[in-house]
Amino acid sequence: MRATYLILLSLISAISFAQPVQDTGSEQKAAVQASQLSTKAASIKQSVLDLNRDLYQLEEELLSPATTRAAVYFSLAYGQYFEPYSINITVDDKQPIQYLYTERQISALRDGAVQPLSNLNLGPGLHTIKAIAKGVDGNGIKRELILEERLEKLDQPLYIELKIQDNKKLKTAELLISQW
Amino acid sequence: MKLFFIGILLLTAGFSSVHANEQEILRLQKGEYYYHYLTGDFPSAMNQLKLWRATDEAVADEADVMEATMLLSLGLQDQAQLIFAEIQQKGQKVSALSWFFLTRRLFELEQYEPALSSLQNIESSKLTPELLLEAQFMKAASLIELGELKKALTTLSTMPRDSIWTGLVRHNLILAMFNSNSSGHSLTVLIEDATYYLPDTEEGRDLGDRIHLVAAINYLIMGKHRSAEKHLKRIRLNGPYTPIALLQYGWTKVEQGQYEEALQPWRELQTEYNHFNPEVMESMLGVPHVLELMYASTQALNVYETTETRLGVMKEQLMAMNNGLADNPWLEDWIYNQEDQGWGWQANIETTLPLNETTEVLQHLVSNKTIVNQMTDYRDLLLLSNYLDEKENSLKLWLTLVDKRELADKSRNTLPVLEKAGLKLRKVKDELIQMQATLDSSEKDFFALPNDEQAASVDVLRRSVKIIEDLALVNKASRDVKMYQHRWERVKGVLLWQMNEEKPSKQWGLKQQLVGMDKHLKIADRQLLETQLANQWSPSSWVGMKDKILAVLSKVKRLKASTEQAKLETKTVLLAESKQYLTDQVARINDYLAQSRLSIARLYDEALQRQVAFSELNDEEQK
Structure with a gap:
């Protein structure tokens, strides 16, 4: 009985000594394979990024060709006297654009980011844009900033920027529009 | 000469206006990139960046840095490092945040030397306090990995005592000291400091448990069972390190000959945790082993x-x-x-x-x-x-x-429709011109602008002239034609008087109508022009698109x-x-x-x- 016990014990020891040597070889091989696959994955990610750009451009062209494209942007200068919660925009009382802001987006806008709000399709000629920005002023009181303006669409893409800007003299904010 | 100058001035003004517009559009595109980047939409930010840098060569340097940061954000560190190396060679100015992200990625990849050299480029004052602490942690941890314990200690001394980052540095330092067989008072003090100054958060508590576990296992290896037991007792019973702590606590008790006390933590381990857990499996054999030691x-x-x-x-x-x-x-x-x-x-x-x-x-x-x-x-x-x-x-x-x-x-087939509309519009325009002529001639014409009744009266008067003339030709002594002539002249005079009285108001009314019509005509004219333009633009929604789609599809x-x-x-x-x-x-x-x-x-x-x-x-x- 004791002899059997000893044989078994020595067998287990032999297996456990042999295991690490075998493991080191296979681990190295696995590490090389993992690294190769990781490089391949990185290269695919890079290609997807390039493709993503192509798709983005194509979709832009398909959705709104340059002749009718009008891009609406939204920005916030300083933002001390007004914090927007939402914005509602209509062009010619149609094509309503509504957007609710998250804290992260407001923080990005305060850091100088410009939000691409929407791409519109506008025919040639004059159009009326109406915008209402809802939010709170510096004292936490609900406020609405309203704007109505006429725009002219020519055969080139139209860039429209709606900007909430602080008026430090009046200690208030105003909604402004620029177009290029 | 004057004309030449005026021409030059107009040209310059036109050019600067176009340039200003381009700058504004560029500002919007740059702002859009930041928006996507800051809100975590990295693929869109990358698209924007590529579009943006395609527009202007002058912004390429700044875009380089942004692209490298973007690539890092997407986990493409090799591509990012190439760009960073180029930036360093060119001596371009790179923001502290970009260097920070590069360092963080290099540190994660366990490339400690490159991480340290990347850290040197960070301007500390440009980082937020939290990021600065993380940068200090990366510096100290990299130094520890490279065996520079003294330099790591110097970095540690500049960090606030109760930050989680400081705790992490202390943890790494404790590990390094155990690995180099350092022991004694300084290590004990370091362990005490490391566990005492941790923030009271879940992360802080987990780190505390980990430090106690590291200390306990090393003390066990050294044969210092009492010290090991002291640290194991301080590990929480509901943390991620509980199973291994329970197992090691049992072994500590076994080593001290307190067999019965070793069984309790192992029973706890087997009841509370998954039986495939390595600690549970070990305890399954530990229990009968202890029973043997107890001669049971x-x-x-x-x-x-x-x-x-x-x-x-x-x-x-x-x-x-x-x-x-x-x-x-x-x-x-x-x-x-x-x-x-x-x-x-x-x-x-x-x-x-x-x-x-x-x-x-x-x-x-x-x-x-x-x-x-x-x-x-x-x-x-x-x-x-x-x-x-x-x-x-x-x-x-x-x-x-x-x-x-x-x-x-x-x-x-819009062309015939548009041509028909154009013809209609021209006809209306001609009518307007005719009406304008009527209005203009109304000053000289006594019978101008009659209403229906007046027109009928004028017609009767005209017809009466012929009748009176015929009567004059067949004049008889018994018929007094002059009476009819006087009567005709009286009626004509009264009619003229009436029409003359009403003429200014009629002229005014007509003029107003003509102005209104002209306004409507101009709108219609513009609408026709815009429709013609829209018709010209409409092929841009499909011409050439098929090939582009097929190329992208492939x-x-x-x-x-x-x-x-x-x-x-x-x-x-x-x-x-x-x-x-x-x-x-x-x-x-x-x-x-x-x-x-x-x-x-x-x-x-x-x-x-x-x-x-x-x-x-x-x-x-x-x-």
């Missing part, structure tokens, strides 16, 4: 036999699991259970596997960093493959749409094929590693089984020997 051979034998049965069941379970692993969706379940479905380095990945029979065994596999990286790669590839599928479908839909647009545009298909291939390869490797892990677990159980069986055999043998010896003794006594 029968109980030890019973426990060994129970353990053998349990281990046998576990082995069967593992082998069945291993055989069916290829068809088991545990990996996909893990991917689709992630809250963050974005890909790339900054995706917030939860490494805990969703709980089921397979994952309770495989959970320990996820503690291996290489495996986690591979799983993350597989996850990214799966998400990319889904994204490409989606895009392929939408491109096919776009193709149909463009066909429809072409068909609709060609069958619309690109998508190629990329999809290589993504599928890489996905398959990664899954095969992951599957092989998971199978290997399960095989190792089976080997481990086999080992435990062998030990149990040997112990059972030994205990039976000893009992037999004792029985033989006892019967021999009895026999001798009887003799």
